[in-house]
Amino acid sequence: MLPLSVRIGFFLAVRQIRHASLWTTSLIIGVMVLTFLNLVVVSGILVGLIQGSIDQFRAQSTGDLIISNLTDKSFIENSPNLLTLLDTIPEIDSYSARYIETGSVEANYQTKRAKDKPNIAGTAVTGIDPAREDSVTGISQFVIKGSYLGPNDFDQVLIGSYLLKEYFPVESPGLQVLDNVDVGSKVRIQVGGVLREFTVKGILKTKVDEVSRNAFLVDSQFRSMIGRTDGNVDQIAVRLKPDADPAAVRDTLIRAGADTYARVQTFEDAQPKFLKDIVATFNLLGAAFSSIGLVVASITIFIVIFINAITRRKFIGILKGIGIHGRVIEISYVFQSIFYAVIGSGIGLAMVYGLLVPYFARNPIDFPFSDGILVAPIDETVARIALLVVSTVIAGYIPAWMIIRKNTLDSILGRK
Amino acid sequence: MIVTKNLIRTFVTGDIVTQVLKGIDFESKDGDFIAIMGRSGAGKSTFMYQLSLLDSPTDGTITIDGVDTHTMPESKRVEFRLTYFGYVFQDYALLPELTALENVALPLLMQGKKRAKAYKEATTALERMGLGHRPNNLPSQLSGGEQQRVSIARAVAHKPKVLFADEPTANLDNESSEAVMQIFKELNEEGQTIIMVTHEEVYARRAKRLIVIDDGRIKSEEKLHHKH
Ligand SMILES: Nc1ncnc2c1ncn2[C@@H]1O[C@H](COP(=O)(O)OP(=O)(O)OP(=O)(O)O)[C@@H](O)[C@H]1O
Ligand SMILES: [Mg+2]
Numbered sequence: 064m065l066p067l068s069v070r071i072g073f074f075l076a077v078r079q080i081r082h083a084s085l086w087t088t089s090l091i092i093g094v095m096v097l098t099f100l101n102l103v104v105v106s107g108i109l110v111g112l113i114q115g116s117i118d119q120f121r122a123q124s125t126g127d128l129i130i131s132n133l134t135d136k137s138f139i140e141n142s143p144n145l146l147t148l149l150d151t152i153p154e155i156d157s158y159s160a161r162y163i164e165t166g167s168v169e170a171n172y173q174t175k176r177a178k179d180k181p182n183i184a185g186t187a188v189t190g191i192d193p194a195r196e197d198s199v200t201g202i203s204q205f206v207i208k209g210s211y212l213g214p215n216d217f218d219q220v221l222i223g224s225y226l227l228k229e230y231f232p233v234e235s236p237g238l239q240v241l242d243n244v245d246v247g248s249k250v251r252i253q254v255g256g257v258l259r260e261f262t263v264k265g266i267l268k269t270k271v272d273e274v275s276r277n278a279f280l281v282d283s284q285f286r287s288m289i290g291r292t293d294g295n296v297d298q299i300a301v302r303l304k305p306d307a308d309p310a311a312v313r314d315t316l317i318r319a320g321a322d323t324y325a326r327v328q329t330f331e332d333a334q335p336k337f338l339k340d341i342v343a344t345f346n347l348l349g350a351a352f353s354s355i356g357l358v359v360a361s362i363t364i365f366i367v368i369f370i371n372a373i374t375r376r377k378f379i380g381i382l383k384g385i386g387i388h389g390r391v392i393e394i395s396y397v398f399q400s401i402f403y404a405v406i407g408s409g410i411g412l413a414m415v416y417g418l419l420v421p422y423f424a425r426n427p428i429d430f431p432f433s434d435g436i437l438v439a440p441i442d443e444t445v446a447r448i449a450l451l452v453v454s455t456v457i458a459g460y461i462p463a464w465m466i467i468r469k470n471t472l473d474s475i476l477g478r479k
Numbered sequence: 480m481i482v483t484k485n486l487i488r489t490f491v492t493g494d495i496v497t498q499v500l501k502g503i504d505f506e507s508k509d510g511d512f513i514a515i516m517g518r519s520g521a522g523k524s525t526f527m528y529q530l531s532l533l534d535s536p537t538d539g540t541i542t543i544d545g546v547d548t549h550t551m552p553e554s555k556r557v558e559f560r561l562t563y564f565g566y567v568f569q570d571y572a573l574l575p576e577l578t579a580l581e582n583v584a585l586p587l588l589m590q591g592k593k594r595a596k597a598y599k600e601a602t603t604a605l606e607r608m609g610l611g612h613r614p615n616n617l618p619s620q621l622s623g624g625e626q627q628r629v630s631i632a633r634a635v636a637h638k639p640k641v642l643f644a645d646e647p648t649a650n651l652d653n654e655s656s657e658a659v660m661q662i663f664k665e666l667n668e669e670g671q672t673i674i675m676v677t678h679e680e681v682y683a684r685r686a687k688r689l690i691v692i693d694d695g696r697i698k699s700e701e702k703l704h705h706k707h
Contacts, residue, residue: 067591074588082576082617381572384533385633386561387589388554472533475572 071387072394079371079395080402087367088403094363095407095451096414101356102447103415106349107439108428113342115433116270120338121330124273126158126199126300127309128316129333130325138162140324142295148319149299154307159199160296162190162285166254168226168278170241173249184226184239187277188254190285199302202267202274209246209265217284220250220261223275224268231275252278257288270433299325353447360451361458364400369462372396376466380474389467393460400459404452412448415439481507481530481641486539488525499525501695502539507674509640512667514686515676522695523676524645530674531564531643532556544640561589565634567644571626573618573633579605579625580614583633590637604636605629608662624655631662635671642666644675648682660685 080088121127132139139145142160149158166188169181193212197203203211212221224230228240244250248263261280269275286292303312309329316327372379379392420437428435466474473479488500499522507513507530517523528534529541532548541548543563551559566572573582580601587597605611608628618626627647634642644663648656660682667673667687677683689701 067589071585071589078574078576078581377572378574381568381574383557384560384572385566385586386557386559386564387585388557391589472528475533475568 068388068391069394072391073398075382075392075395076398076402080399091363091367091403092407092410094360095403095455096411098356098360099408099411099448099451100414102353102451103411103439103444104419104437105352105356106346107415107437108423108435109345109349110342111423111438112428112430112433112435113338113345114438115427115430115435117334117338117342119269119271119433120273120334123200123202123205123269123271124300125328125330125333127303127307127330128301128313128327129330130299130301130316130321130327132297133324133326136324138291138295138297139299140295142293142299142324145299145321145325146296148316148321149301152312152315154303154312154315156302156304157195157198158299158301159191159196160282161196161298161300162282162289162291163297164188164254164289166252166278168220168222168241169251169253170244170248172251182239182242184241186223186226187273188252188280188285189277190280190282190289192282196279196300199300200274202269202279205267205269205274206265207268209263211265212279212281214281216264216281218259218261219264219281220252221265221267221279222250222263223277223279224266225272225275226278227266230266230268252280254285254289259288270431357450357454360404361454364403364455364458365462367403368396368400368459369465371399372463372466376469376474377477379467380469380471380476383467383471384475392467393463396459396463397456400455401452404448404455408448408451412444415444480509480544481505482540482542483529484540484542486526486529486541487537488522488529488534489537499695500529500536503692503695503697505530505690505697507641507672509672510667510670512663512673512685512687513675514683514689515674515692516678516680516683516689517692517698521692523692526692527643527645527674527676531566531641532559561586562637563640565637565639565642567627567630567634567642567647569646569649571618571623571630571650573626573630575618578615578617579610579621579629579632582618582629583636586633586637601632601636604632608632609658622655624651624658627651627655627659628662631659635666639671641672641674644673646676646678648677648679656682 130139130145146160149155165185167183167185169183171182175181193214197211206221207224212219222244226241227244228242231240233240241250244263246263246265249260250263251258251260267274267279303309309331313327313329321327382392383389416439420439423435423437483503483505486500486503486505487498490497490499503526515523515526525534529536543559548556574585577585580598583604584597584601587600588594592600602611602614605614608631610625610628610632613621613625618629621629627650631647648659651659663673663675664685675686683689684703687703689703691698
């Protein structure tokens with residue numbers, strides 16, 4: 064059984080709310096809804112932009128773990144031993160060993176006249192085992208034209224869309240893109256001193272630079288092109304089983320000596336620093352916007368309850384006069400504040416999960432790094448509701464307390 | 480029983496010191512029906528506020544059933560007002576959001592009575608005041624006389640030791656005033672102690688004792704005898 068004062072406070076609050084002006088109530092609830100949206104949506108979208116980017120980077124490029132060459136080496140020495148080690152780790156679902164070199168792709172060289180500037184774009188060139196790569200990063204689903212590589216697709220290339228003018232229409236002196244390239248076009252790829260002609264088999268389009276600014280070849284052919292006969296690779300992207308903890312697997316690998324010849328990182332370790340900076344900045348921005356909203360909501364509630372309590376000062380006096388304890392009256396105001404906050408949050412909740420989250424899932428914000436979605440994890444949302452309710456309760460309690468502690472008789476008689 | 484000794488109440492506003500009650504010795508026994516009269520500004524209301532623990536005297540003592548109220552903390556005073564006293568204010572002082580029945584039931588609920596019991600007793604009190612047919616009206620949906628009767632119902636539903644009424648008929652027409660006075664008479668006959676301030680001598684004379692306050696002092700006291 065609740066304490067008497069709580070029950071009577073509730074009783075009084077319900078009666079007051081029921082007879083409050085519809086306009087005022089709607090207005091206050093409106094403010095609460097906006098505050099709630101401000102709390103959840105602003106940071107949800109900011110975080111969503113960047114979270115989308117992080118998720119994509121993990122899914123399409125690094126996998127859960129990424130093993131790369133030591134900074135002073137140009138590839139992972141002793142790769143075969145490392146790959147054998149990976150085969151023994153039960154948490155590993157699949158991995159893709161990659162050969163990566165910088166090179167260039169040239170298009171339109173057949174039609175070029177002698178004085179024309181060659182149409183060349185600098186790019187990473189990556190040799191992959193198409194099936195293994197796909198099992199780690201699923202990049203075949205990003206082939207928007209043509210088709211994905213097969214194991215024997217020699218002299219064929221998958222071109223990232225950021226290399227193509229059609230998809231990435233920039234033209235600056237430092238950054239060239241290829242004009243007039245489509246599935247079936249011939250391009251020349253140069254890596255080191257070797258130049259070879261390839262046919263475009265497919266075009267890859269994602270918002271991850273590591274995929275879209277890349278040219279993918281079948282690994283066996285690429286090995287011979289760069290003269291790598293020792294089985295050493297440049298990078299291994301590892302995908303773990305769903306419940307595995309990347310940091311734990313990383314540590315297992317390091318304990319097994321994997322870091323002698325390679326750098327072992329989780330997807331998080333490997334995040335570019337700028338991404339981490341943006342996350343930190345957006346979190347800060349989100350928190351700043353949210354706290355401004357919270358302060359505004361608190362002030363609104365403060366003013367509303369203050370005006371309510373002032374105009375009802377006489378009745379508060381009468382209540383105290385006939386023996387209703389001040390605590391009960393305070394509780395009645397706290398309940399009213401909670402009512403506004405909860406109804407406001409409830410409507411906001413329905414809007415966020417019923418309208419906005421599905422809307423952004425269907426129509427992601429087209430952001431250069433990512434497809435921005437609305438990130439509103441339920442536990443964080445609940446925490447924000449709690450925050451809103453707590454600040455409203457405090458904001459409602461203070462003015463009620465201020466008026467209620469005034470002299471009973473003065474309140475009844477309207478003195479001072 | 481309420482006893483006051485040398486009750487003094489002084490108001491200080493800036494440099495101006497107003498002594499409103501200048502030493503009142505007073506006693507009311509259980510079952511009393513006391514009417515207080517006096518000129519406007521004489522200190523009648525101020526005196527009532529002291530007796531009913533809504534205000535505290537500057538000097539002197541108030542003893543209620545042997546309990547000295549001087550040292551009582553506010554929380555205890557609230558409880559005292561809830562259980563010992565009932566109030567009828569000149570302007571009814573009903574809570575606008577509560578129905579007639581809820582207004583009457585509120586002090587009962589606050590005393591910890593179960594909802595059903597509180598509403599039953601409140602209904603009984605309302606019926607007694609001839610308002611059994613409008614329990615669910617808000618105060619704004621009642622006439623002045625009806626509101627005053629609701630306020631009396633609220634003041635007596637919990638069977639207080641003392642019923643205070645400060646000019647309960649001031650805003651009412653003759654008929655309603657008459658009804659209120661009739662109720663007071665009946666309540667007193669059942670043993671309810673009543674202390675009432677009024678400007679109307681005809682009503683004052685229906686009490687058992689008539690006290691006249693003038694300039695902060697009791698000027699005269701008269702025992703009234705009624706034929707039954
Ligand atoms: N808080 C206060 N500060 C200063 N003076 C006050 C205060 N309260 C009452 N007084 C003064 O005390 C005097 C008595 O007031 P009180 O209300 O007791 O008179 P009353 O006898 O009830 O008069 P009425 O018949 O008009 O109701 C008045 O002169 C009033 O101005
Ligand atoms: Mg008066």
